Amino acid sequence: MGEKILMKGNEAIGEAAIRAGCRFYFGYPITPQSELTAYMAKKLLKMEDAAFVQAESEIAAINMVYGAAATGVRTMTSSSSPGISLKQEGISYIACAELPCVIVNMQRGGPGLGSIQPGQADYFQATKGGGHGDYHLIVLAPSSVQELVDLTMNAFDLADKYTNPVMILGDGLIGQMMEAVEFKERKKISLPDKERWALTGCKGREKNYIVPFNLDPYEMEKTNFKIQKKYNELKEKEVRYETINLDNADLIVVAYGTVARIIKTVIDNAKKEGINIGLIRPITLFPFPDKIIAETSEKINKFLVVEMSLGQMVEDVKLAVNGRVEVNFYGRVGGVIPTQSEILNEIKKYLK
Amino acid sequence: MAKIVVDEERCKGCELCIPVCPKHIIVMSENFNKKGYHSAKQINPEECTGCAFCAMTCPDVAIEVFK
Amino acid sequence: MKKVFERPKSLTKDPFTYCPGCHHGIAHRLVAEALDDFGVREKTIGVCPVGCSVFAYVFFDCDMICAAHGRAPAVATGIKKSKPDSIVFTYQGDGDLASIGTAEIVHAANRGENITVIFINNAIYGMTGGQMAPTTLVGQVTQTSPYGRDPKTMGYPIKVAEMLSTLKGVAYISRVALSKPAYILKAKKAIKKAFQTQVEGKGFSLVEVLSTCPTNWGLSPIEANKWLEENMIPYFPLGEFKTPEEVS
Numbered sequence: 001m002g003e004k005i006l007m008k009g010n011e012a013i014g015e016a017a018i019r020a021g022c023r024f025y026f027g028y029p030i031t032p033q034s035e036l037t038a039y040m041a042k043k044l045l046k047m048e049d050a051a052f053v054q055a056e057s058e059i060a061a062i063n064m065v066y067g068a069a070a071t072g073v074r075t076m077t078s079s080s081s082p083g084i085s086l087k088q089e090g091i092s093y094i095a096c097a098e099l100p101c102v103i104v105n106m107q108r109g110g111p112g113l114g115s116i117q118p119g120q121a122d123y124f125q126a127t128k129g130g131g132h133g134d135y136h137l138i139v140l141a142p143s144s145v146q147e148l149v150d151l152t153m154n155a156f157d158l159a160d161k162y163t164n165p166v167m168i169l170g171d172g173l174i175g176q177m178m179e180a181v182e183f184k185e186r187k188k189i190s191l192p193d194k195e196r197w198a199l200t201g202c203k204g205r206e207k208n209y210i211v212p213f214n215l216d217p218y219e220m221e222k223t224n225f226k227i228q229k230k231y232n233e234l235k236e237k238e239v240r241y242e243t244i245n246l247d248n249a250d251l252i253v254v255a256y257g258t259v260a261r262i263i264k265t266v267i268d269n270a271k272k273e274g275i276n277i278g279l280i281r282p283i284t285l286f287p288f289p290d291k292i293i294a295e296t297s298e299k300i301n302k303f304l305v306v307e308m309s310l311g312q313m314v315e316d317v318k319l320a321v322n323g324r325v326e327v328n329f330y331g332r333v334g335g336v337i338p339t340q341s342e343i344l345n346e347i348k349k350y351l352k
Numbered sequence: 353m354a355k356i357v358v359d360e361e362r363c364k365g366c367e368l369c370i371p372v373c374p375k376h377i378i379v380m381s382e383n384f385n386k387k388g389y390h391s392a393k394q395i396n397p398e399e400c401t402g403c404a405f406c407a408m409t410c411p412d413v414a415i416e417v418f419k
Numbered sequence: 420m421k422k423v424f425e426r427p428k429s430l431t432k433d434p435f436t437y438c439p440g441c442h443h444g445i446a447h448r449l450v451a452e453a454l455d456d457f458g459v460r461e462k463t464i465g466v467c468p469v470g471c472s473v474f475a476y477v478f479f480d481c482d483m484i485c486a487a488h489g490r491a492p493a494v495a496t497g498i499k500k501s502k503p504d505s506i507v508f509t510y511q512g513d514g515d516l517a518s519i520g521t522a523e524i525v526h527a528a529n530r531g532e533n534i535t536v537i538f539i540n541n542a543i544y545g546m547t548g549g550q551m552a553p554t555t556l557v558g559q560v561t562q563t564s565p566y567g568r569d570p571k572t573m574g575y576p577i578k579v580a581e582m583l584s585t586l587k588g589v590a591y592i593s594r595v596a597l598s599k600p601a602y603i604l605k606a607k608k609a610i611k612k613a614f615q616t617q618v619e620g621k622g623f624s625l626v627e628v629l630s631t632c633p634t635n636w637g638l639s640p641i642e643a644n645k646w647l648e649e650n651m652i653p654y655f656p657l658g659e660f661k662t663p664e665e666v667s
Contacts, residue, residue, distance in 0.1 A: 024501050051500035055493065056526035063490040063523070067497025070484050071464070075501065093487050199482040199498065201462035201505055209476045209483040353420060366440035366633075366640040372600055389439070405600040407424040408607075411444030412435055417424035 004180040009145045012181050013104055013168065014039035016152035017076055019183055022102070023050035024075040026064035028057060030083045031116045032172035033106035037078065058083040062090030062103070069099040070210050072198030074156050078104035080172070081122050082113060084130075091165055092131030096212035098197075098227065100159035102152070103137070104168045106175035109308075109335030117335025118172035118258055123312035126169050127286045134224055136231050138166040138238070139285040141256040145179035151283070153186060158238065160191045162230050169285060171308065173258045173337065234287045241289040242281040243296075249278030250351055251302040254293065254317050256282050259306050259338065266340050270347065277347060285313070290320035301325040302350050306343055308332055354402025354419040356394050362414035363391035369406035369415065375399045378406055427451035429460045431480045437471060440640020442597045442630035443539065447478055449607050450508065450537055453614040454481065463506040464498050466491040468515040471545040475510050489520020492527035495534045506617060508535040514544045517553040517577050524583070528623050531588030535613045536625040538579060541632040542651060549635030553577045556650055561635075576654060580627040584660035590622035593659040596629040596652060598644040609659070621663040629655055 007015065014036050017025070025040035037054070044052040051068075055061035061077045068075040079087060084105045094101060107122045109115035126139045138158050142148040148170060155166040199208055214220040242260075244267060246252070255263045260281040267277045280296060282289045297303065303325060305314040314329045321327050330346045332338045356378075363385060369392050370378050377399050380390045392415075394400065402419035426432075429451035437443045454460045460481050467475035469488035476483035486494040491509035499507045516524050516538050527534065543561055544550040550563040554576045558567040568576075580594040591613055595606035606628060613624035629651050631643035638646055 024497070026497065053496060053500065053530075056522050059490065060493040060496075060523050060526065063487065063493035064497035064500070066486070066490075067466070067484070067494035067499075068501040069497075070494075071498055071501045071505075073501045075497070089487055090490070097484075199464045199484060200502065201464065202480075202482050203461035207480055207482050209485075211476055211483075211485040213473070213485065355420065362434050364439035368440055368640050368644070371641060402423060404424040408600055408603050409445070411437065411439075411441055413426050413430065413444060413448050415424070416422060416426075418420035419423045 002182065004182050006178055007145060007181050008035060008176065008178050009148050009170065010035035010106065010175040011039045012145050012149050013078070013152050014043065015183065016149040017102065017156070018043055020074065020153040020156040022074040022076050022156060023047065024068045024073050026053045026055050026061040026068070026075070026077050028055050028061050028079065028083060030080045032108060032175050033078050033080045033104065035175070036104065058086035059090065062087040065101050066090055066094050066097070066099065069094065069101040070097070070199045072194035072200065076102040076104065078106070080106045080108045081110050081119065084122060084125065088131035091137065092133055092135060093212045094165050095135035095137070095227070096133065096223065097210045098163040099165070099210070100163050101165050102155045102159055102168065103165055104170070107169065107171040109333060115335035116172065118308060118337060119333065119335055120171060120257060120259065120308035121310070121312065121333060122169070123285065123307070123309060126167050127288070135227060136286050138162065138164055138234060139169050140166065141169050141283060141285050142174060143257050143260045143281065145174065145177060146181050148174060149181050149183060157189060157191065162234065163192070164230060169257070171258050231287070238284060239287045239289045239291070240283040241292055242283060243292065244279040245276065246278045246280070246296055248276050249300055250276045251304060251347055252278045252280060252296055252300050253304050253306055253347070254280045254282070254313070255306045256285060256313065259308060262338065262340055262343065263306065266343050266347070269340060270344055275347070275351060288316050288320070290316065293317055293320035294322065297321040297324045303327040304330060304347060304350060306330045306338060308337065354400040354417065355397045356400060356406060357416045357418070358392050358394070359414040360385045360391040361387070362412045363389060364412055365389035365391060366411060367392070368409050368411065372405040372409045374403060374405065375401065427455045429454040429480050431478055433477050435478060436474050438634045440631065440633045440643060442541070442628070443472055445597045445603060446537060446539060446628050446630065447475065449610045450510070451479065452607065453611045454506070456611060457614055457618055459506045459618065462504065463508070464502065466495045466498070466507070466509040468509070468511040470512040470515050472510055472512060472539065489515050489518070490523055491515065491520065492523040492532070492534070492536065496527055496530070496532050499532060499534050506614065508537060510537045511539065512545065513540045513542065513552040513554040517579050528583045528625070529586050529588045531590070531622040533617055533620055533622055535617045537610065538625055538627045539630050540579070540627055540655065541630040542576070543632050543635045545632050545635055556654060578655060580625070580660050583625060588623060589625070589661055590663045591616040591624035592661040594627040594629065594655060594657050596647060596657055598631065598647045602657070605657070616663050627655070
């Protein structure tokens with residue numbers, strides 16, 4: 001307790017997952033997250049009542065997660081952008097079947113095979129569903145290795161609580177970065193019983209079955225409504241964000257993950273030049289922190305969204321602002337990380 | 353002594369039980385069941401040997417055999 | 420008189436939704452009888468595919484899950500890894516297993532997953548209305564091979580049992596048919612042996628079941644049985660391709 005360990009982001013996720021009780025990992029190697037797959041192999045293959053499988057594909061890996069999740073255990077998979085695209089079919093099934101699991105996406109530059117450097121261009125895919133049908137993942141966006149650890153642990157609780165897949169949406173930078181982390185003791189929370197749906201063999205009860213389909217459209221619509229209700233509850237109860245310097249800001253930046261880290265330095269540098277910048281950093285990308293953005297837009301009339309994409313989260317910020325003020329955008333893509341000076345120069349454009 | 357009991361409502365009238373009966377004592381009923389199929393029925397039950405070929409061939413598990 | 424043939428306990432009372440004469444019902448019964456014989460119904464988890472037998476979850480009276488098209492062996496892997504004491508089977512058609520799910524079946528077999536696969540080969544896609552399957556015979560007319568399967572452009576029917584039996588990780592593979600009582604009795608033995616392989620922890624087992632699809636073949640159930648025997652069995656020979664004794 002209290003001990004700080006220097007760990008690489010990808011490996012820290014693995015350790016956090018194991019400490020959160022995850023014993024079943026299914027994955028496929030892809031840069032820049034392969035260290036996580038290797039870490040899980042090293043640990044889980046030596047543990048009792050645990051399993052690690054290097055699957056034949058991302059598609060197989062997510063379907064192994066589907067199978068394991070169906071038995072009620074804590075399970076996860078991880079990948080990076082192109083691999084996450086392959087998993088979408090399985091994720092849609094898991095969301096429809098209302099099973100808990102954790103999926104890590106250490107994003108890289110896209111589209112296509114893209115690059116192996118960091119990116120944030122999977123925001124739409126992560127937050128709007130990604131696969132077919134009306135569903136959402138709970139999407140958590142860490143911006144430090146410590147937060148990666150904390151959110152990974154939270155992810156398993158959220159998945160169990162809402163019987164919904166949770167995505168940790170990081171990027172290549174945060175996965176590869178080494179920082180000191182602490183694995184804090186967590187408060188025990190009460191979570192819903194899995195007995196009523198888990199496939200464990202029907203001894204002493206009626207059979208359980210998990211079928212993510214219904215050929216009766218009215219029944220299928222009911223399934224949709226039921227799932228949608230959880231999303232509304234998430235919007236009420238689970239929104240998380242960090243704010244800095246909102247009160248007297250000349251301009252508000254909205255950014256998440258790696259970019260938000262850079263913005264924090266930009267804020268310090270700008271201060272030296274007498275420029276006051278505020279930051280809203282969504283930690284949950286779904287549910288999205290639209291209320292704080294809306295409230296802030298009533299006080300401050302300059303917004304800039306910075307992403308490692310060509311404009312994805314900015315759409316949600318615009319929806320939250322709802323036309324009250326102008327929302328500007330700056331982004332770099334393909335694996336390029338925006339520098340502090342280029343962001344500050346961009347900010348200055350709007351303060352003239 | 354043997355006999356078969358056909359669950360008429362399960363039967364879909366596929367007729368697969370008819371050629372496998374070594375005694376040729378299964379025929380299609382002239383009546384329709386609720387699904388609109390002619391179901392199988394046994395005639396001359398005294399000839400039944402209880403071989404169960406009909407039951408094991410039935411894709412709807414609609415036949416029980418007594419011996 | 421004593422009841423000598425009855426519905427197995429591992430089947431629910433629900434009537435099958437399959438077309439008249441379709442062999443799925445016979446295959447379901449044989450699987451259910453194997454579960455009854457080994458007394459494992461209460462610790463069995465079945466994985467149904469996408470296709471006509473997507474409804475298998477209704478008919479088997481054990482815990483069931485429906486996998487995405489072709490992914491049943493991966494789902495079964497996840498189940499077996501997390502519940503190693505359970506008996507896990509997949510029930511898959513030819514489009515599911517031998518086309519869209521080729522990677523999943525090959526690698527589950529190669530890992531020697533201790534699961535049982537029931538592979539229904541009826542040489543056609545049933546639920547989507549009679550399109551060409553990877554196991555459709557050369558010259559066979561389907562919705563998507565309207566002039567007959569031409570191997571020059573459509574390849575040859577895949578022999579799954581033979582192909583998978585080359586893998587060292589596989590414990591038991593056999594091919595059976597359901598077109599007459601003698602074959603059905605052999606099929607029952609094979610399916611039982613496949614589950615026994617799993618119960619004894621010997622590894623991956625698969626039974627390829629040659630079946631009819633009277634509706635999409637455009638034949639009566641009786642004609643379909645004859646077509647299977649005259650056309651499918653010569654190309655897909657019956658028998659055991661690998662038995663657990665051979666596992667080193």
